[in-house]
Amino acid sequence: METVRIALLGAGTVGSSLVELLEAHRARLEAFGYRAELVSVLVRDAGKPRPGIPAHLLTADPGALAEADVLIEVMGGTERAGDLVLRALEAGTPVITANKALLAERWGELRGYAEAGLLYYEASVMAGTPVIGALQSLWGNRLLELHAILNGTCNYILNRLEAGVPYAQALEEAQAKGYAEADPTLDVGGFDAAHKLTVLARLTADPGFAWEGVKANTRGIEALTPERLGEARAGGQVIRLVGSLFPQDGRWVGKVRPVRLPASHPLALMGSARNALVCRTQEAGELVFSGAGAGGHVTASAVLGDLYRLVAGQPGHLPIPAPLPVPQVQVEALDEV
Known part of the structure; x- marks a missing residue:
């Protein structure tokens, strides 16, 4: 022993x-x-x-x-x-x-x-x-795009806004349940999701993917209201904070921002405190991961x-060995709020 x-x-x-x-x-x-x-x-x-x-x-x-x-x-x-x-x-x-x-x-x-x-x-x-381990196992595939809900706090707040609860009350509830910190900036500002998206990008697209670029492309949920989410729902859509990795103009781009999704989209079907990830690849097609993202x-x-x-003698989580060629494909266009 x-x-x-x-x-x-x-x-x-x-x-x-x-x-x-x-x-x-x-x-x-x-x-x-x-x-x-x-x-x-x-x-x-x-x-x-x-x-x-x-x-x-x-x-x-x-x-x-x-x-x-x-x-x-x-x-x-x-x-x-x-x-x-x-x-x-x-x-x-x-x-x-x-x-x-x-x-x-x-x-x-x-x-x-x-x-x-x-x-x-x-x-x-x-x-x-x-x-993390699952995406490492996809190195045999060519990544086309990745979209994810990576922050359960924001997902909970947006679900409450959808129910008509004002933002300040929804945030207070999230803090009382332990989902949000006393200073919730990292969560509601989108930066927690941006950190996670950066980690994912280095596993799947480029081992040197820059945090600063993702940070510059990050917007949170602070300006959203029950009215805006209600309007989206009336049109058959939901608003979620989504982190995306996709090819654009010959380079990989990482973004975190509120977007409108069809109510049938895999990312729209998750429970209020769950995380989800949709990964589209050339060989394996679309893969969906979901589960508890906090606690x-x-x-x-x-x-x-x-x-x-x-x-068990297995090494830690290795970043992708070299930058992945940027695919020349049409990616899913998400409607940014």
Whole structure:
């Protein structure tokens, strides 16, 4: 039985859920021949009680991370978390992360480690819905276009607007349910979806796809009203925040913005807090993925899945090896709001 020492960076909703799942999966991991041992949990305030996490594991000392065989990062943010992730990678320690902002914005520093197979990040997009690994398996296809609902908070708010609820009330409800943060800018401004779209673009189209270009092409849902969604519904359409990757003028373009979709469109049929992705390829045609895109246990399940991938000897998630030729095809025209 081989022991895998785990350092956990962050003990919020996802971190505490992961600790619970690690215990629930103890016997299954041992069937793989591995004993998962949590050796440290790095937090900002080690004196604050964390239900379900033994107090002796809590630490504010980054040096404790050096004792681990694998670092699991669920702290979020791009500065402190990013610096600690890079420190681990530089030391040759594999990293499992759910941090889409870090992957999008500091890719220049992370890319070499990802290409070396040291970076695992299934949980960074659509949480427990396994699109990262699935899209990697589509390298034998030629991508034509990709459209996705990548933020459950926006999807929930838009469904409430559709029901006639004013924007401010819908946002307040989303915050009360834990879908939106106290500062919801990343969600409602479209930037969370833009981070995720950038990660997807590097898996499917171009390993060097630039975050800045997606950011410049991002608009959120703040200006939408129940009246506008009601008008769309009366015309047999729905309004959703959609992230798209498509060819235009000889290059790949990434955009996040509200669009009108036919009520029968696969992206229009999802529940209020679900994510969905439609990928169209030359060989396999149209593929649709959908599932829960947020939540502590949902996200932690994908993180744990990456731990299984690691102990099974599989490398982390590799970006596409080289830029994909831009197809000269007619793509789906989405009606932007």
